[in-house]
Amino acid sequence: MGGLLQFTMDLFEGLGSEFAPPAPATAPAPARPRRARKPKLVAPQDAVPDAVPTAPVVAPAPMDPNAPPAVLLADTLALARFAHPQASREIVLGSARVAYEFKRGKRKTIGFLVGAEGLSVRAPRWVALRDVDSAIHEKSDWILRKLTETQQRHARVEATRIEWRDGAVFPFMGEAVVIRLDPKHGFASVGGTLDAAEGGEPRVLRLAVAQNAEPSQIRDAAQAWLMRQARKLFIERLDHFAPLLGVRWVKLSLSNAATRWGSASVDGSIRLNWRLIHFRLPVIDYVVAHELAHLRVMDHSHRFWETVESVLPDYGLLRQQLKDEAVPRWN
Numbered sequence: 001m002g003g004l005l006q007f008t009m010d011l012f013e014g015l016g017s018e019f020a021p022p023a024p025a026t027a028p029a030p031a032r033p034r035r036a037r038k039p040k041l042v043a044p045q046d047a048v049p050d051a052v053p054t055a056p057v058v059a060p061a062p063m064d065p066n067a068p069p070a071v072l073l074a075d076t077l078a079l080a081r082f083a084h085p086q087a088s089r090e091i092v093l094g095s096a097r098v099a100y101e102f103k104r105g106k107r108k109t110i111g112f113l114v115g116a117e118g119l120s121v122r123a124p125r126w127v128a129l130r131d132v133d134s135a136i137h138e139k140s141d142w143i144l145r146k147l148t149e150t151q152q153r154h155a156r157v158e159a160t161r162i163e164w165r166d167g168a169v170f171p172f173m174g175e176a177v178v179i180r181l182d183p184k185h186g187f188a189s190v191g192g193t194l195d196a197a198e199g200g201e202p203r204v205l206r207l208a209v210a211q212n213a214e215p216s217q218i219r220d221a222a223q224a225w226l227m228r229q230a231r232k233l234f235i236e237r238l239d240h241f242a243p244l245l246g247v248r249w250v251k252l253s254l255s256n257a258a259t260r261w262g263s264a265s266v267d268g269s270i271r272l273n274w275r276l277i278h279f280r281l282p283v284i285d286y287v288v289a290h291e292l293a294h295l296r297v298m299d300h301s302h303r304f305w306e307t308v309e310s311v312l313p314d315y316g317l318l319r320q321q322l323k324d325e326a327v328p329r330w331n
Contacts, residue, residue: 082147084118091133093140098147102132110135114146116154116259156326164215164222170328172226173233174280175203179222181213182206192225223274227254230277237288238270244311247295261287261322264294278327286318 080096087099100119110132111122123132136143162168168179177194192207207221231254238249250268263271270291276284289311297304308315 082118082151084120087118089121089129091136093137093144096144096147098136098143100136112136112139112143114143114150116150118150119143119147153326160326160328162219162328164218166211166218168218168222169202170222171278172203172205172229173277173284177205178202179218180204180206181209181211181218183208183210191221191228226277227274230254230272230274233277233284234272234288237285238292241285241289241292241311245289245292245296245307247292249292249295262291264291264298266295266298268295275327279322279325283318283322283325286312286315286322289315 079092081099082096083099084101086101089102090097090099092098098119100121101117102121102123104123104125104127107122107124109124110127113120113122121132121136162170166179166181169176170179171177172194175197192205195204195206197203205222205225207218207225209218209221213221231252234252234254238252242249248268249270251270253269253271254274255262255271257273261273261276272287272291276287286308289308293304293307296307305315312318
């Protein structure tokens with residue numbers, strides 16, 4: 001049993017730039033049998049996956065101690081997989097194989113970042129690869145938790161992908177809105193108009209777009225309308241919370257960032273992601289108050305959160321809703 005497990009472990013020794021089993025070894029020359037060599041798991045660059053997969057992290061089935069090495073290897077390769085599109089190294093962490101982006105640079109410590117694409121690792125030029133692997137193993141619980149959370153968030157976003165056509169549905173301030181292409185109406189100058197709610201049915205957004213418009217044209221028209229609504233609402237909420245917090249904002253910019261909802265500068269400039277318009281008003285208020293509070297405290301210290309709490313006592317719940325709720329994917 002020990003020999004069989006050692007065979008499997010040897011195949012993953014190094015845990016680095018290996019991505020696939022080697023090509024079948026050629027048969028030894030009949031005249032002089034050659035000693036078998038330990039296979040190298042080297043694969044071409046195009047073997048690197050181009051997207052983070054959506055398979056959940058689950059424990060693999062227990063290995064059969066009586067199985068031949070080939071079966072043990074297959075069980076090992078059946079681990080759940082997370083792959084960064086620019087991955088250059090790979091490591092096994094518990095029940096998952098993690099292919100990660102690795103770069104060296106002018107830094108003093110090993111750093112980890114789990115983003116939308118997967119795990120990125122940065123290390124000083126002088127650090128040995130075995131020390132990098134050791135540091136990753138030490139952080140394995142945190143890394144797997146963050147990768148799983150990111151994967152689940154990606155799945156929720158994918159589930160909200162919109163098919164841009166007449167009848168498409170998306171959330172506006174927490175309520176469903178249905179798109180109707182209505183080019184004959186007189187609201188072409190403002191792009192569209194939102195009908196009043198009737199009988200519990202979803203509200204209708206009438207866009208001044210031709211019935212045979214391309215999906216991209218419908219999407220752009222809907223986005224332009226939403227951005228106008230967002231700017232108007234954000235200004236209203238900034239003006240509401242600024243006096244309560246004793247601060248003054250001077251400029252609002254709409255952001256299109258993929259992972260950031262807002263930012264604030266010491267000069268009074270505020271940036272808010274226009275996609276916040278998909279959320280309910282209390283969640284929008286949390287982000288607005290959060291950024292305005294930074295005009296008083298430019299960090300996330302205890303004093304900062306006390307400042308936010310002074311105007312939003314339930315900010316913790318709203319903050320969690322912002323993290324949990326998925327918004328439509330616009331590309």
